[in-house]
């Protein structure tokens with residue numbers, strides 16, 4: 009049963025990915041009918057919710073997207089399919105523009121063609137660049153310093169004009185750093201580039217040492233500060249975002265409002281895992297802003313969102329617990345890249 013509002017037919021792009029699979033769980037729990045499209049470039053078929061209809065396809069495959077939208081009478085799209093690794097976007101911007109901008113536009117135009125008027129878009133803190141003001145409010149100037157953030161901003165801007173021209177209402181959620189896991193789904197990329205899963209792989213002994221990218225940032229211990237938000241809290245915001253579309257389009261930060269340095273994350277992981285976690289310092293990673301901390305005031309006030317798992321320890325604990333099984337799950341899935 010839906011907790012609030014009517015049951016909807018929702019297409020979730022990227023629903024086989026880390027965040028997408030948890031968002032699908034929340035949609036199912038809220039009573040919605042879910043349909044997932046994912047090309048499985050980085051997603052996992054076994055993470056797709058069993059109650060969802062799954063289409064293994066690319067969002068740039070317009071005939072298939074049109075068919076999915078029309079056949080299933082889709083009423084809203086949660087658009088999460090994208091490339092999202094900052095470093096990769098700096099070495100290969102074409103793929104980021106192709107997937108995140110061109111792919112997004114093709115999807116949006118298919119929605120227009122099929123009369124789908126609601127979209128929730130996964131944007132990113134990377135649209136802000138390196139603002140001096142922290143915590144960051146939605147109103148600060150948008151000046152991305154990496155290609156990834158630039159592609160997400162380009163799609164944010166397209167949404168504004170598709171609303172103006174075609175009445176497609178949007179909620180933009182600018183994610184800060186997703187962390188943790190649900191019972192069934194968690195963070196699993198190959199290759200992995202994200203801090204928490206890598207730290208935990210070092211704790212498990214599968215990677216010998218964690219590289220800390222830069223210790224000369226203007227922060228208390230010289231390492232970058234990020235705002236970690238539990239993936240389940242993050243997922244719940246999508247349901248609130250859907251319900252809010254009746255009131256019109258808007259944009260929200262999605263972070264906990266608290267920043268932790270890379271070294272603080274490692275220390276917390278040492279406590280959770282009771283393992284040593286050796287580290288070495290290396291050069292800064294291209295495109296990394298020194299500090300990204302959200303002001304979540306707007307989403308708290310306007311959508312009534314509150315994080316249930318805001319402390320770093322519980323995020324790392326859930327990731328640790330889930331990850332202790334993930335290689336087994338991934339291998340058992342028969343996916344070629346494992």
Ligand code: UFG
Nearest residue numbers: 092132133134184185201202203206219220221232296300
């Ligand atoms: N880091 C290390 N060593 C590693 C991996 C990461 O020191 O092995 C550092 C990074 O330099 C960064 C911090 O840990 O300072 C967090 O890095 P992640 O790769 O986990 O996450 P990012 O902050 O780079 O990026 C994530 C998402 C982006 C999003 C961004 C917004 O992947 O999509 O958060 O803050 F844009």
